[in-house]
Amino acid sequence: MRILVSSGTADAINTNQRLRQRIAHGFRELGHHSRALGLNKLWGRLEREPLDLLLITGSIADPGVDLAGLVRRAQGRGTAVAFWLHDDPYEFDLHWRLEALHCPVFSNEANCLAYYPSSCLARALALAASPLDALPLDPVAGNPDPEVDLGFCGVAFPQRVAILRQLAAAGLTLACWGDGWPDDLAGAVNCRLGPLGLRQLYRRCCFVLNLGREVPIANRRQQIASSTPGPRTFEAALMGAVQLYLGQSPRVAVFYGPGDGVIPVSRVEEIQNLVERARADPSWRRRLGEAAARHTRRHHLYRHRCHDLLAALGAEGLIAP
Amino acid sequence: MKLLIYDTEMRTANGYLPQAIAMAAGKLLGRSNVHLCGHHQVVEQAASGAWNGLLAIGGAGADRHLMAALMETSIPRILWTTEDPYERRLLERTEPAFDHIFSNEESCEGVSPFTSFLPLAAEPDLHWRPVLENDSDYVHDLTFVGTAWPNRVASLRRILAELPLGLNVFLCLPWNRHIPKPRLPGVGVLPQLRLDITDLCDIWNRSRVVLTIGREFSNAPVDSQVLGVSPPPRIYETALAGGRQIVLGGPRLQLPGAFPDLIPVVDQESAAAALIQHDLADPAARITAARATQNHTLSHHTYEQRLRVVLTRFAELRSQQRRAVVQMPGPPQGRRFDPTPHPSGVLHVAHNLVGLRRSGGTELYVDQLARWQQRRWPERTVLALAPKDSIRLALMGYRQGRPQLLETLKIGQISRFSSSNQNYERAFCQILSHHGVGVVHIHHLIGLPLSLPLFAKALGCRVVVTLHDFHLLCHRYTLQRPDGTFCRVHEHPDHRLLCRLCLQASGLDGEARNRRLEISRRSMAAVDRVLASTNSSAAIARGVYPELADRLEVLEMVTPDVTELDRGRHARPAGIARQGPLRVGVIGNAVPHKGLDTLVQVIRASGDLPLEFHILGATPELDQCLREAGFDPDAEAQAGDAAVARYEGTFTRAVLVSTLQRLHVALFLSSWPETYHIALGEAMRMGVVPVATHLGAHRDRIEDGVNGVLVPPQDPHAVLQALLKLEADRSLLGSLSQAAASVSLMEIEQHGVALEQIYAQLQPWRGTRQAEASLQLDPQLDLAALGVRLAHERWHDPTVRWDEPT
Known part of the structure; x- marks a missing residue:
């Protein structure tokens, strides 16, 4: 599979860019083609490269990011989109934007699952460590x-x-x-x-x-x-x-x-x-x-989380199992 | 039965409670027959007829306007309180909104004829844990979890002092800036973060003894404090989790059923300490007691068992309701309403109203429409709301077909970048509730927060938007770039760079449009119908909001006094098309987005050409541009062979008609995609040939070379060429004039009837019933409670407003 791991926040204010690199590495350890890429280069990459999965990670608190447009662009090119949020429950009040996107949401905090709308197909996925x-x-x-x-x-x-x-x-x-x-x-x-x-x-x-x-x-x-x-x-x-x-x-x-x-x-x-x-x-x-x-x-390495994430998406029929 | 469940609280740390009740209800009724809904949808769901009953949980923090809206529905409503007796004062104010109240507190039974006692409980799917059979499997000797109220901390201190050292004690005592930090000298307790109910159940399950200490503290004044006798839900939750409990509750606490035999209750700390030591010394008996308590709770104190009582009461209420309907027209049974219907009220919302400030087409339309609606249904409530200035709102009412100022509301400053403004939102909700508004018809939101449609929807109103311009798509409501050209944003699937350039040229952050779209998109999702006056306007809206496609409709705008235009056309002097220089009209406020710059260039270049300009709607902006170009329009108008033969600012309708009678051509040079352009139709109907820019409604209404001429925007050369061609070919002029005169226009009666059909299709229901009781509740609703927490209430601000720590 071809997987792009990006962030929900522009790199200028994203203090945790390294996590997306660790996650991309986790997918590579499973044998997939995977890269980490900041938001500013993502739009162009979506145009040029066929992708199976776009995984948006981290915080989505920055409302300047056009998540709806990004999802539309990716899905229009046949790319599945999912979110892996890293800032639940602290930023949960800001996650209402996800409801209308109808993309699977993986939350770092299991206690938030009960409060996500059904359109999010929310699942728990803890963060991890990286080799x-x-x-x-x-x-x-x-x-x-x-x-x-x-x-x-x-x-x-x-x-x-x-x-x-x-x-x-x-x-x-x-x-x-x-x-x-x-x-x-x-x-x-x-x-x-x-x-x-x-x-x-x-x-x-x-x-x-x-x-x-x-x-x-x-x-x-x-x-x-x-x-x-x-x-x-x-x-x-x-x-x-x-x-x-x-x-x-x-x-x-x-x-x-x-x-x-x-x-x-x-x-x-x-x-x-x-x-x-x-x-x-x-x-x-x-x-x-x-x-x-x-x-x-x-x-508890990222490859274990990546495996679980892909299995969940496959079970939903959103990617090839 | 299909049951709607609703948590009345805007903010809560006990969100698990309504979820637990919903879980239990799902098991009783089937999951698809139960819906736990939020504030943004409770009124609509309650009014939909899809549910047989509404069970509200909580009550102390209920919002006045949501409750008032619910009172207009016919759904049977029951409130199950969770904060009696501590919030009795607040609950008293909520109770009139319900047909029956189940109080969680036995001492509150009978406080009204409709109040009975129903204790809270526990939910096996959430709280149950298998009782640990081996003492060695337990982790903690003694556990206490609870807010660090001073009485509890004092009791804990006394209890711990009597227990042997070395016990494994788990204490979770959350405190905040309103509650003193607990000090337990001699006990090395470390601050514990707040725990989820599932974690608490795990901890209780692994504790040999769980201590519960009653709460003797509330926000109510001491002299009005009702003292509780019923146990908190914690008792049942701990029992179901398999925890062995000892309760320090005092003589008032009354455990229900067989609980007194299973859970020891003491009123002295020394007795509690003694019991704890006794239980620790006899694991077998303790574990047996925990299992017995758990089994008893499973049999008698789950939400399923409580809900059977609730469902029985719903059945009784529905039966009463049916009897009340059968017995009509006699007085209604129980706490029902006067069912006499009256027409659904309508509130028009605009940026300005006739009589407040200088008016344009939108204001004239709203005025005309509102008068028509009120004349047609004299008993109907017809209102209009607009900013009076930067800090006040004006609410107009229409009586006997005329507007009158009902109220001026001083709200406070609002930014032109406001996505949300709580003061304006609250004032808006108050108007909707007080006047029984069923339809909110939004014409413009300049000077108002973009969030208003969400509040209208939440309060059960039907929401209709008419696109007079594109403010709901972009703050640059004419969709013009800084250079004055139409940006065509709807043709760009990826608008980011386009918008970034425009925003930065305006001195704003380049990503601000995303922040604005975030709220405007959500607001548009709350709109039931979006009305565009032409296909091109609808296409632009659809391009930005493709999800609106099935709610977008084209309804032609009103042209006033069409009969008068027809009379004027018939009175046009004969042979006018062949006589004299080409008389060119400019009708309407001459402002930049109406092609001011092009007009000035055309006029300047027309000095020695057979063109004569008649300008109705001269503005200070046009004055200044012409004078800067070395042109005194007043002097021109007074001179004999001048390019400008007439130059007037404001004008009456009689002047408009008489002027149009003498014109050959009229210029419509807008550089933005007009949504209709009333003046265009007026001119055409009078046989005046339009020379118009090839944008927006001009393209919908003019067929180039058939009933008018289309030119590129911002192209004075093309305009002059078109005028000179018409001047030279009077036969062409005549045929275009004849075709233009056959333009179809819509009058207020036809438009109003069509609009009312649209309203009727939406089946507005609010305001059709008047509730008997008014509520003495406070407004609590805000945008975050409707599920929309914005990073900042002003969309141009790139920062995120985080909550202050508590």
């Missing part, structure tokens, strides 16, 4: 003497700041990188990290904190809660980090069971006990890290 971001087998949890107890990388949402303050007050050492962190939080650095930097951060830590987020920027109508793990969960696991999954849905267990390197916790005492154990038994932590990487490579 493009995995260095040769050397899980970050292989470091026997990590410098700090807990590491985190991300934006300083209020719930996250509250959690880290609580952990710091409990005597746990932190390394926290990202945006918006208060100056008085020990271990916090306001600097964004790329994949290599992230890997270095994770190697310095016993455990990586997976804090989730609730960012109701356009989720006022139904106030849908988030249950599906975000891409960082899978990316960190692929690197071999052992994650502490805090304050979020227990549905992570659908993706990572006991022993798969993602540990749900809800209390400070649990974390203290885990850190103690990790320091006392580095091999335990290393095994967990290896299990996380192994499990992710077997079940």
Whole structure:
């Protein structure tokens, strides 16, 4: 099959272009011809190249993008069109535009499915990790003497700041990188990290904190809660980090069971006990890290998601099975 | 039975509840016989006759106008409240809209003759989980989930203080800026994100003990607070999920049926702590109790069981309704309405009305139509709404065939780029509800938000649009590019570059048209009929909105006083075609999109030519252009052998007719595709030969060389050549004149009858019944509640307005 992976937002404001490249790579790993392409070049490509599937990914919050025109253009040339949204439920209120398009919608958040109109044929499809971001087998949890107890990388949402303050007050050492962190939080650095930097951060830590987020920027109508793990969960696991999954849905267990390197916790005492154990038994932590990487490579790469996506579209008769 | 289910709340964190009820209803009645609908469709669905009953869920946040519209339907309506007694004050105001109320709170039974108690419940397909049989399979010792109301946090603190350390306690206490952050010293609870009901059921299922603490807090003033005795749905949901519950509820809480034997209720924290420890110490008994509670809930407290009560009540209401119909014309049974019908009211919406500001063809048409409609049906409500200025709306009513200003509404500023404006939308809804409008006929939305058709549709009105120009297709409503040429957007399947060039030349963001199309397309989808005056206008609309094709109709525009035109033609001086210089008329406001630039060039170049211009509709713009060209039109008109023989601004109809009697030719030089051009037909009917641009309605109404001459737009040379040809060939002039005079025109009576047939085909129903009770509700409806959340309420703004964190 010939598959083009594009974005629902112009690259000028799209902060997650790399995901479409990872997804296109996932299709190629399945043996399909696939490329990632920004919106600005998409229209011309649709004219020149016959395609079986156009997959529009990411956010569709930018109303300057003529999605209806794009769908018409693609379908007029015999190309099936589907959407894989990455910003549910936070941007769910803006997804009403999809109803009139009658294209299949894959949502990164299962809880949103009940609220999509039937014309969307909505299905859940979590994000994943990509082997493009995995260095040769050397899980970050292989470091026997990590410098700090807990590491985190991300934006300083209020719930996250509250959690880290609580952990710091409990005597746990932190390394926290990202945006918006208060100056008085020990271990916090306001600097964004790329994949290599992230890997270095994770190697310095016993455990990586997976804090989730609730960012109701356009989720006022139904106030849908988030249950599906975000891409960082899978990316960190692929690197071999052992994650502490805090304050979020227990549905992570659908993706990572006991022993798969993602540990749900809800209390400070649990974390203290885990850190103690990790320091006392580095091999335990290393095994967990290896299990996380192994499990992710077997079940949670983009090629697995791409397979499921194509199977769903084939079952609907929208593409050749 | 076919059941319509409707969640009355504009925003909710409990959307799962109506979904659970809909699931249960689907199992009872068949999925195709149940529809959970949104605010944008509830009125239309209720009025459609396709459903036997409407079950509304919630009630506290119901919108005044939607409820008022529902009250005009005959569908039996039941409200099942979810927030009694805490929102009793709000629910009292909603209740008159319903035939029966089921209250979720037992202490509210009988607050009205139509209120009975029906507790909420649980839905197996959503909430049921298999009870875990082995104690080792449980994850948490104690779980509490609930909003961090201060009383709960205090109770939790006391309970936890009496429990041994080391228990695996799962606490989820969402808080926001209105609720204090919970502080539980000594307990290392980490902030928990909000959880979906499916996650909560998983957590309850894996908890050895689930603690429920009553809610003793509401938004109502303390002295008016009704205290609840009925358990929240959480009790049933937890039970169905297999959770073993202990309830800290106090003496008021009354568990129904056998629940008191299955779920311990205590009113002291120490008693709760003791029970928790007892349950933890005896897993077998605890698991047995959880299973028994689950089985009892399955047998007695699911939504299927509750819905059987609801369906019985619907059957009773339908039976009462049938008896009321049989017994007519006596007084109606129950809470029904005065069924005496009266004609459906119509509201015309335009950018301007006669009497407000300088008027053009659209305003004259609306005025003529509204007067005709009201004269024909004297009892009918005929209204017109338009911006009075940049901050006020004028609402005109028509009585005895004349308009009168009913109301001036001071709304506030609106941008010309407004996709949505809540103040204007609310005022619009208020007018529709207050005056019983059945048909909203939109002529123009300049000065108004593009979203108005969506609100009209949501409130059950039929929506008709007449395309007087193309504002609903593009903000450049003449579809002219910055250079004045017709952009032909309808011929471009990919309009992006075309529009980007035009927008950027206007200083706007190049992708702004997509943002505008987003709302205009959705609004047009809410329109029942789009009327174009000519085939070419319909083709342009169809090119931009192909999905409208089956709702697009051609209805010729009205030409006023056709009889007078015919009389004028018969009184034309004999032999006029052969006499003197070619007398050329320019009729109508001389503005740029009417070919002002071409006209000025033609006039300037006509100094020594046998042409004589008669201009009716001189404008300041024409004045300025001519003077800049070194031409004083007034002086010309006063001189003897001048190119410009007549130069007038405003003119009366008598002046128009007398002028047309003396003209040979009239110029219609519009550079945009006119949608009809009334003045064209007036001139033709009087035997005046049109020289017109080859665009839009001119192409529909003129056959080149048969009844007129078509020229390219913005081509003064072609215009002059056509005029000189006619001047030189008076025989041709005569034959064209004769053919032009046979043009078919439509008068108001014929047009009005055809239009009313279109209205009638749409079967408008709102305003045909007057509800007995008026509602003391607040308006809640906004565009987002209708399912259309815009990135920004002004389409030219490229930013996205995100919600503020709570």
